[in-house]
Amino acid sequence: MYLNKEYIRKESLDLNELLCISDKLFNKRNHLSKTIAECIDEVDIDLDRWIERTKEILNRTSITPVRTKQCTALRRCNYYPVCFDESNEPDDSILFFTTNQHKLDAYNRGIRHIHELPLNQIEGFRLQYAQYMASKTNKPFMDRAALKVWMKQIQYPISYLDFEWDTFAIPPYENMKPFDVLCFQYSLHVETQDGNLKHYNFFESKDCRRHFVEQLIQDLPKTGTILVYNMEGAEKLRLKQLASQFEEYREELDAICSRMVDLSKPFEAGLYYNSKMRGHYSLKSILPVFSKDVSYLDLDIQNGLNAVFAYRTYDDKDEEEKKEVKKAISTYCQMDTYAEYIVYHGLIEEVKNNA
Numbered sequence: 001m002y003l004n005k006e007y008i009r010k011e012s013l014d015l016n017e018l019l020c021i022s023d024k025l026f027n028k029r030n031h032l033s034k035t036i037a038e039c040i041d042e043v044d045i046d047l048d049r050w051i052e053r054t055k056e057i058l059n060r061t062s063i064t065p066v067r068t069k070q071c072t073a074l075r076r077c078n079y080y081p082v083c084f085d086e087s088n089e090p091d092d093s094i095l096f097f098t099t100n101q102h103k104l105d106a107y108n109r110g111i112r113h114i115h116e117l118p119l120n121q122i123e124g125f126r127l128q129y130a131q132y133m134a135s136k137t138n139k140p141f142m143d144r145a146a147l148k149v150w151m152k153q154i155q156y157p158i159s160y161l162d163f164e165w166d167t168f169a170i171p172p173y174e175n176m177k178p179f180d181v182l183c184f185q186y187s188l189h190v191e192t193q194d195g196n197l198k199h200y201n202f203f204e205s206k207d208c209r210r211h212f213v214e215q216l217i218q219d220l221p222k223t224g225t226i227l228v229y230n231m232e233g234a235e236k237l238r239l240k241q242l243a244s245q246f247e248e249y250r251e252e253l254d255a256i257c258s259r260m261v262d263l264s265k266p267f268e269a270g271l272y273y274n275s276k277m278r279g280h281y282s283l284k285s286i287l288p289v290f291s292k293d294v295s296y297l298d299l300d301i302q303n304g305l306n307a308v309f310a311y312r313t314y315d316d317k318d319e320e321e322k323k324e325v326k327k328a329i330s331t332y333c334q335m336d337t338y339a340e341y342i343v344y345h346g347l348i349e350e351v352k353n354n355a
Contacts, residue, residue: 002026003178009171018170018178067095067104086278092135096279098127130270131279140274140289140350147271147351153261156193157224158344161260162186162336163235164307164329173207175245183212183238184311187333188219189341197341201330205314213242213249220256229283229340230264263340272347287339290346294339301332 004020027033034042057063065083072080089095092114097103102121111117114135122128134141164185171180188200200219204211220226228235236257243250266272267281274289284296284303296302301310307329314325 003169005178007171007178009174009176011174013170067107069104089278091275091278092131093278097131098279099123099125100128125270127268127270127273130273131275134273134275138275140272141270142273142350142354143271144351144354146269147266147347150266150271151348151351154225154227154344155223156191157221158191159220159224159226160189160191160337160340160344161220161226161228161235162333162340163238164304164311164333165238166308166311173209180241181238182207182209183242184208185307185329185333186212186216187330187337188216189334189337190221191341199334199337201334203326203330205311209242210246213246213253217249217252217256224259226256226260227263227340227344228260229262229336229343231260231262236260263344266347272350283336283339283343286343291342294335294342296332296335299332299335300328303332307332 001019001021004018007014007018009018022032023035024032025034025036025039067084071077071083077083086093086095090113094100094103094106094111094114094117097114097117100117100121100123102117106117106121114131117132122132130141130143163183165181165183167179167181168176169179171177173182176182184204186200186202190198190200192198202212202215202219239253239257243253264281264283267277267286276289277285287294287296301307310325310329314322317325
């Protein structure tokens with residue numbers, strides 16, 4: 001039994017349309033593939049050998065972790081921090097060299113810094129070049145000309161925008177599909193050309209989609225650039241989904257999407273790299289590069305998963321607890337847009353200082 005991804009909920013939930021039955025399982029590409037019997041026929045397991053191997057592992061006094069590509073395949077293993085302590089690695093450690101297929105072998109040979117890797121073992125991506133030069137010169141790498149071109153598209157007033165949302169396997173409200181998301185929070189900082197910075201905030205529980213859209217349209221300036229960090233699979237996708245659910249706002253939401261610029265692109269494209277980023281490109285990893293005074297560590301909620309959990313338990317709390325939860329979630333989301341502001345102006349300063 002599986003969920004029909006094309007099902008669109010109406011006023012009430014139709015389980016006959018939502019749930020589908022098949023004798024096949026889904027493969028890694030999320031397509032119906034083989035039956036359970038076919039899968040079993042393809043697997044020949046010597047249970048006795050695996051039992052003995054398991055006993056051997058359990059009887060060991062200690063286990064020496066061995067770093068392999070599987071540790072970070074698709075996404076990092078949950079036990080990675082337990083097995084490998086990267087806090088003792090230098091900021092330009094070879095282990096942080098993005099998408100390099102030779103880094104593990106090089107590390108085992110005693111190579112610790114990116115610039116020590118032989119040039120014929122570097123694939124030549126722009127981001128790798130930025131990391132290599134930052135390691136070699138022991139200072140941040142910047143493609144100043146490319147950064148200036150990227151910055152030319154930014155127009156005032158600048159809107160720094162961030163959403164928080166929850167995902168629902170079973171659509172709880174009308175016009176939602178399985179695994180659609182519901183945006184319950186946004187933070188918006190608006191910067192005018194004279195340097196004035198004003199903040200707008202939205203938070204609601206339950207089915208707040210229409211109010212979310214209406215308030216966002218009202219709060220956003222009608223002109224200027226909307227800066228969002230890593231927007232393609234996040235905020236922009238959320239707005240397109242809302243446009244499909246509320247056709248009357250499609251034109252306005254499409255106009256908002258057309259003004260969005262992704263603040264993560266200069267870092268993903270290797271236009272700027274500081275070894276303090278240690279191979280990471282999230283907003284939380286980049287913020288400390290540009291500010292020592294502003295930190296997520298001072299917040300009650302420090303990441304998106306914590307924010308979603310707090311949101312899920314919001315309606316079960318009394319009024320006083322609700323105020324505390326709303327404040328904590330809003331403060332976290334506000335930090336994201338303020339961080340965008342800091343990072344953007346940090347790039348401006350880097351360009352000026354390296355003229």
